[in-house]
Amino acid sequence: MTQGQGGFRGWSAARKGHLSRLRFTSLRLRLVVVFGLVALTAAVSASGIAYWLNREAVLTRTQGAVLRDFEQEMQNRAGSLPEHPSQDELQHTAGQMANSSQRFSVLLVAEDATGKTVYGNSGGLNGFALEDVPKSLRTAVNKEQDVTSGNKSPYHLYWQRVVDHGTPYLVAGTKVIGGGPTGYMRKSLEPEAKDLNSLAWSLGIATGLALIGAALLAQAAATTVLKPVHRLGVAAGRLGEGKLDTRLRVSGTDELADLSRTFNRTAEALEKRVADMAARDEASRRFVADMSHELRTPLTAITAVTEVLEEELDAESGGIDPMIEPAVRLVVSETRRLNDLVENLMEVTRFDAGTARLVLDDVDVADQITACIDARAWLDAVDLDAERGIHARLDPRRLDVILANLIGNALKHGGSPVRVSVRESADEVVIAVRDHGPGIPEDVLPHVFDRFYKASASRPRSEGSGLGLSIALENAHIHGGEIMAANSPEGGAVFTLRLPRDASELAEEGTQKDKGET
Template identity: 40%
Template sequence: MRPRWLTGLRVRLVCAFVLVTVLGAVAAAWASYASTSTSLVSEAEQRAGDDLRHRIGALTADLTDPPDQAALDRLRAAVGAPALVTYHQLSSSDGDGLGLVSADLRAAVASRDRLVRQRVASPTGPKLVLGTPVTRTALDGTRSPSGIEVYAVRDLSDVQQQMDTSAKNAAQTSALALPLAILLALLAARGVLRPVRELRTTARRLAAHDLSARLRVRGSDELADLAETFNHMAAELQDSVAELRRMEADARRFVADVSHELRTPLTTLTAVVEVLEDEAGAMSPDARTSTLLAVEETRRLTRLVEDLIEVSRFDAGAARLRLEDVELRQAIVDCLRSRGWSDRIELDAPTPITAVLDRRRFDIVVANLVGNALRHGAPPVLIRLRADERETTVEVVDHGPGLPGDLASHVFERFYKADAARTRSEGSGLGLAIAVENARLHGGDIEAGNASGAGARFVARFPLRPKEDA
């Protein structure tokens, strides 16, 4: 995989800007080079043609008709070497490079009444080959061909050198455009990405629960529209969250109020059903069954109300620890004995362990974990107590079917039921939620999962000394 910085928006913007700028600079430089080269060549050709016409015109009036060899030699000398002058079978030549005068050029000169130019490459550099017929001008101004043809070869090395210099300048201009393009690209990318960075920063503030975070709107372009849309979304989100928090607070207050209001009548009702339970033996079978059912449901309702009150304390932030030195193995033994579970549980606690914690809340955690294992697991149920230099762990393992794959992340939710069709259970549905809240109040936590070769496995972790007491 490529590093993230290679695919970032800044890198792509800079590369795109540099590429466009450099390509533009190269295109402009080479267009200038092409224009300069064409102009230099055209000017050299025009100058050479004019010079040849001038030299020929200076001797045309003195040529004999028909010209002899001496006349051809004078004309060739006037033109300057390398040059070739022909008249039918007569010719006069001087200088190197006359082999560049091609048959095509001679045919073109013979068929046209004008100067013909041809650029050719040679081992000694670029050359310009000129060919022109010589015409006579009568006294009345009429022009007639003389039959004389003049060919001259001119060196274009100076022109080629100027073109090479122009190409070098174009390359240097293109090279100088690169650092300038990078600088401009960085400045442009900075300006374009500033709103993106602000958007990222504001989004992170929203993710960190700062719902008042907003973007500053600048200008009236697409980025300004994006900022306005983002701010509108953030405002709607803030309103929605505020409404949800208000509804949640109302719901929690309602549960707390109802739970406390039910506590007093339930206390009275519990006392009444306990009296009825004592008298159940003297009742008829139907009355006894109804009475015992009422007693059980009343006690179940009482436990539910107590659990709701406990949950409301956590929600209100009113739960407090009463710390003391607790010998954990003995605390677990007392928890099991008080609930009649001693003969149903295996305790693996080889050494005494002392920790600073709230004994009552530790008892609630152990009782809820063990009670859950007894209700939903299968024997044997094992409690394993261990400690290191920082924390102690209480592991509860049963040998039931274990937790389904997606259940471990939900077992600590309030009133969560693994089977949606099961509407009633022996517990209140709050036991594990209360257990994990008590563990976290100490600075610990509870993990849920499955044990290898066994059933469900819950591990409660408690620091040996809570942070506030350290």
């Protein structure tokens, strides 16, 4: 279960990082932003509508009152003037009209008895002048319209809002019906503009307060929503660390409560499944270990007998009947194969149980490779490219197992010559074993280190046990190293072994683990 727990820890670390980003930079931020945007949109819309309605109401009310008063003054005062008044009469009447309740400036325009255009201004020489009236308004006021059933008057009252030097004004004009002066009025709307500006500031402040309130509400809502999510993330992390008894406290009937119940059911099912798998795995390992130990006793006796038979085969006296010699040789070969298989199974059980330990020594790598090749009579089939003096602190027995499996595999499947090269760096030793065979098929490469894997399904039974490369990889891992399989561009397969120059730290960890278990 060691590898599975490592996977759990890796998943847990990634999950914690993901939940941290989700909590602090993603979901919380999005909730606050969404709440803020909704509040801002609503507040701006409401403020805009309120401002527009108030603006129209204020301007319409003021404008209506001023125009009614001006129209009334034109009828009562300007309408009482003669058809061709003098300038003094116009001036006096304009002053009277300007003193109405609305307090606007007045300009009267007419022709005197001589046909000369005269003006009457309520503000004197520097008051309201004809130039202050937009040309389009003057044209509309002086344009005589046809009298019809729907239009009973040739002249009408026209008005326009203008801005002069930053100050808004209401300008209006009309002509006395039946002959008489033309009157123009100008009323400053600055008080109303100030009132509307104050209203705009008030609505802006209200919008800002609404936005702040929405942000606080979003923060509270995000905390309420994310707290269960955070608890779920913590529980998932604990579950990923292998604490399969982790459960969430469930309260309520909302979607988060349903999610918590689903998590609890999943965790319970996972705990049961892992417990079942662990029990089966333990039973399987125990079976293999027990079987290997049980086989060793009869296998030792059989091995002793086969050694005697093998000596008889090699004897010059011809002690074995030629008729049974092939059978005897088969028994000897299969006994050796069975012996190797049992030894490999016992080694595998030690790795699975986590009891395999390093016994370190200072090793000259070139001497170790030479000894491995010489012990197996491979000198003529292996080309060694290694300088003496490359030292590393490793387990010599396990290094010999790795080399024997890699070189033996190359000789068996790739054929000689097999080239073994060694190079070093500051912190590791790299050993490459290359053969000159057809290489490894691409679909086989991912599985070469799998236990009992055979590249050819048509040859399920071969001289090998299918455990050699797997055991070699485990021995590399226990040193803190690695083995990689690939195909050489020049042809043939290449197995690259990387080992640290000093595996003392891993050996100490194994020793401390043994003490802790004891």
